[in-house]
Amino acid sequence: MPIIDLANPSRFLALVGRVLPWLAAATVCAFLVGLYYAALAPDDYQQGATVKIMFIHVPNAWLAMFCWTVMTVAALGTLVWRHPLADVAAKAAAPLGAAFTFLCLLTGSLWGRPMWGTYWVWDGRLTSVLVLFLMYLGVLALWRTVEEPSRAARAAAILTLVGAINLPIIKFSVDWWATLHQPASVLRLGGPTIHSSILVPLLIMGLAFMLLFATLHLAAMRNEILRRRVRTLRLMQAQAGA
């Protein structure tokens, strides 16, 4: 089926209806396999079993950045290529990205607590993710503030693109800021080396989270299309009642 067919919302809805159950099943399988291998992986000699939070923390970090990439492509789709479903894809991806970022922060905080003695440190990497979280919340706020869908889409698309350009700059600045106040011990969240017994579960969990994103994203897009249809029906009802 050529990609252009997906531009038709009704056909898109039909496709989602067929594909979604399979995607959901694949997601569950991937999680089961990934968690099994994660349980099998060896404990860290320093951190013990808490190192296994990494199998959730790191994929969430990957997905946090991946979601913004999806939103950026969708933003270009809205502004440049005028694809009809681009803004729906952008709007559906934003809360998912915010959620993955939040989970990344949460798991990172829980992981670091035993080591640092506190729930949070202002190191370069965590702080960058926090700023990314704030940018997601900003995009969400923008989507909520503008009522009319296509105007909201254009505003959010511009903000997303500006964010995409700025995020590398922000990351660089935050890392530089963190080096100004280098603490005595270097905090490493990733562990000294990536052994295959850790790498394999990590990649499987990464795949599982990716499938989770695909499932949730398609479902969210479907909801958004239906939401807009309700809105159109209400507009028609108002006009009929004139």
Next chain:
Amino acid sequence: MSAVKALLVRDMRLAVRLGGGAPMGVLFFLIVVTLMPFALGPDLALLRRIGPAILWLGALLASLLALDRLFAADHEDGSLDLILTSRLPLELTVAVKALAHWLTTGLPLVIAAPVLALFLDLDPPAMAAVALTLLVGTPALTFIGTVGAALAVTLRRGGLILAVLVLPLTIPVLIFGVAAANAAVIGPMPFGPPFTILCALSLISFVIGPFAAAAALRHGLE
């Protein structure tokens, strides 16, 4: 009495549905708290020591956010004219609107403060002290702010003028709020005196705020 209830329910409904109140206020609070370490450095010991002050400043600035919509939204669509012709005393109307504003904007800040305190490595007693002082102090910020909001809507200038008018008036609240929060954590000064003064400031603002704001609305709208 049903008029009071109707106004309170309406203002809270609008704040929740428009989404400008609680979510935006808490988000701004989070941003301000995040900005501080970029300016001050990531030294947790320093942040822990000035944590109560950072949280108070963030809550103060975030409280101001939705204040300018307090009367401006009603002024723009003509609701304010009708409110001025109702049988409810204008002072009571202003007080009810301020209460709705605090419930939808100030109270979420109080609830968010302990969570944000985690970023500043405050220990539980400090978190509790900050939350308690904010609980007592944010109503004062809202009620004092209504005066600025009423003046700003009649001046039709919006933007920073509200902050310029209100911030000096909130200095006593800030002083005693931070002092009480710090006293609970650092000691040696006891928590009681600054906290009771903070309570007194709030109670005074419940009276002065609505009366001054009502006067401003009456005289300003010609």
Next chain:
Amino acid sequence: MRLSATGLACVRSGREVFTGLGFALAAGEALLVLGRNGAGKSSLLRMIAGLVRIASGRLALEGGESELTLAEQAHYVGHQDAVKPALTVKENLEFWTQYLGGERGRSDPALDALALGNLAALPAAYLSAGQKRRLSLARLVAVKRPIWLLDEPTSALDAAAQERLSGLMRGHLAAGGIIVAATHGPVGLMGAKELRLDASGPLRPAESEGAAPGGAA
């Protein structure tokens, strides 16, 4: 009940809009305020509603409730509709009904009177300009107040809605109410007094032959 004004003067932004204005209305009488834009029609209505300060002169209401001010016994319908888009049609009217001291249960009949009954659950953001105007006028029906101050009430209304409004106004006058309406065109009230604000000489209402019945074509 009698609403009377003597020697009213209005000053806005340092400019004298009108002086020496007077009228007297008994129960069941209506006053149409006419004049070009900027002549002061809205200012006069806002003055009676208590929203604009009276520069000089006197405004008096006899026979109303003594503990209430003039503004608290009047409905003021200005240029704006006071409709909140985030609330539904019914929620909007219910609020004004309760806030302005109306009785419970009057919002549904009021919505029906303005042909908005089937839109009650719709968010007001979806309404057209004419529908918002009708929602704004619905509070005249939902809350009973003796004096109606209407500033160009027929703006944005189509012919059917204008006819509906004329009917409501006639009913209000028949029940002993008083109407002061600023208008550019006819509002379907026979025998209403007319007050021209841009005429030269002292401002006094003249008996009209009767405005054209019904709405415009």
